[in-house]
Amino acid sequence: MEFHYPNGKKFSPKSNKNSQTKKEKSFSHGKRGMTLEEDLNETNDYYIQTGKAVIHKKPVPVQIVTVDYPKRSAAVIKEAYFKQASTTDYNGVYNGYYIDFEAKETRNRTSFPLQNFHQHQLDHMDQVTAQKGIAFVIIRFSATEEIFLMPYEHLKRYWERMLQGGRKSMTKDEIETSSHSIPLGLQPRIDYLKIIDHLLIELLKERNHNG
Amino acid sequence: MEFHYPNGKKFSPKSNKNSQTKKEKSFSHGKRGMTLEEDLNETNDYYIQTGKAVIHKKPVPVQIVTVDYPKRSAAVIKEAYFKQASTTDYNGVYNGYYIDFEAKETRNRTSFPLQNFHQHQLDHMDQVTAQKGIAFVIIRFSATEEIFLMPYEHLKRYWERMLQGGRKSMTKDEIETSSHSIPLGLQPRIDYLKIIDHLLIELLKERNHNG
Known part of the structure; x- marks a missing residue:
């Protein structure tokens, strides 16, 4: 089976420099020192190649201002600015289900800062949930390489606690209680759809119980 | 009800210059001379604001090479290149259904050139269909302001005819036979979900008939 990785120079947003949580590579992590984003891209490639999900x-999102069109070579963007995204970063379809998530990592060890998320992302996940889509976040503690899938309803709870003056982060304990741990694998690296399968069974049971 | 339009200068890809189908504004089209893309963005805004779909x-997609970080002002992208997209342009969720489509317009009057689409988009729509998503294209004849929704299965048929040496376009007659006309409205401008509702009922009938 062939996998196609994006080629060319990878852009790492330096604007995150002042943030508590950097997307820095953890060189202890696998043979290539991959970020959460790289692991997820590889996982999604695997899902597509194996026909599991799209x-x-x-x-x-970029606001393009100036573009040069040199003769006999590719157009060059000469001036552009980063725009605020209005959605989460990942979406697609899995066996008829609409999947929508955001992925973030922290170098903290005992808590996960909520500043990694933005109001517009929570609003978006709210809208997705109302449309019967499956919304969640994948969070990673880079120091320990632990990865969790937290359904949106729980993130929302911690977010609202913060808005009401509560703590600006989720403790590790809270995350362990309200999330599902995703073991790091070889292929796929982060098999989050296994957790989704589990959540879907739970959802079905609930519906049968209530019906 | 408030609508939020994207602000700032709009980028119009000049690289389409040599293509038969330009994304030029039709100034006879409504009060603001809107492109298909603008009409669809407005429609999607409306769907979100009214809780109908997300x-x-x-x-x-852009490959960023150089970014400047001036003091006290926003980061400026100084060198970047357009990348080939690996999916269609639009996707989201509507009442639990995964929606995925590409939108194109032509200034031709009697046929729609298939060069508006790319193999990777058809591959993507194939994958989406296999995952039980709803894939289609929205095509517009800008001269007559006629808009059609063509389910992916039909586009695929014309695409494969071309690959087998057949014509490189779909005739207007073919489009009228295998698509659904979308009347241009005021709010929303292009109510394509009404067509989707219709397709879903047909699909349900078929399933009941076969079951």
């Missing part, structure tokens, strides 16, 4: 990362 | 256009 989930993609959305491109970084 | 469907967005994906950002243009």
Whole structure:
């Protein structure tokens, strides 16, 4: 089976420099020192190649101002600015289900800062949930390489606690209680659809119980 | 009800210059001379505001090479290139259904050139269909302001005819036979979900008939 990785120079947003949580590579992590984003792209490639799901990362939204069109070579963007995204980064379809998520990592060890998320992302996940889509976040503690899938309803709870003056982060304990741990694998690296299968069974049971 | 339009200068890809079908504004079209893309963005905004669906256009994929970080002002992208998208332009969720489509317009009057689409988009729509998503294209004849929704299965048929040496376009007659006309409205401008409702009922009938 062939996998196609994006080629060319990878852009790493330096604007995150002042943030508590950097997307820096953890060189202890696998043979290539991969970021959460790289692991997820590889996982999504695997899902597509094996016909399991069609989930993609959305491109970084950019406001293009000036473009040069040199003769006999590719157009060059000469001036552009980063725009605020209005959605989460990943979406797609899995066996008829609409999948929508955001992925973030922290170098903290005991808590996950909520500043990694933005109000517009929560609003978006709210809208997705209302449309019967499956919304969640994938969070990674880079120091320990632990990865969790947290359904949106729980993130929302911690977010609202913050808005009401509560703590600006989720503790590790809270995350362990309200999320599902995703073991790091070889292929796929982060098999999050296994957790989704589990959540769907739970959802079905609930509906049968209530019906 | 408030609508939020994208602000700032709009980028119009000049690289389409040599293509038969330009994304030029039709100034006879409504009060503001809107392109198909603008009409669809407005429609999608309307769907979100009214809680009908959550469907967005994906950002243009760009390979960023150089970024400047001036003091006290926003980061400026100084060198970047357009990348080939690996999906269609629009996707989202409507009442639990995964929606995925591409939108194109032509200034031709009697046929729609298939060069408006690319193999990777058809591959993507194939994958989406296999995952039980709803894939289609929205095509517009800008001269007559006629808009059609063509389910992917029909586009695929014309595409394969071309690959087998057949004509490189779909005739207007073919489009009228295998698509659904979308009347241009005021709010929303292009109510394509009404067609989807219709297709879903047909699909349900078929399933009941076969079951």
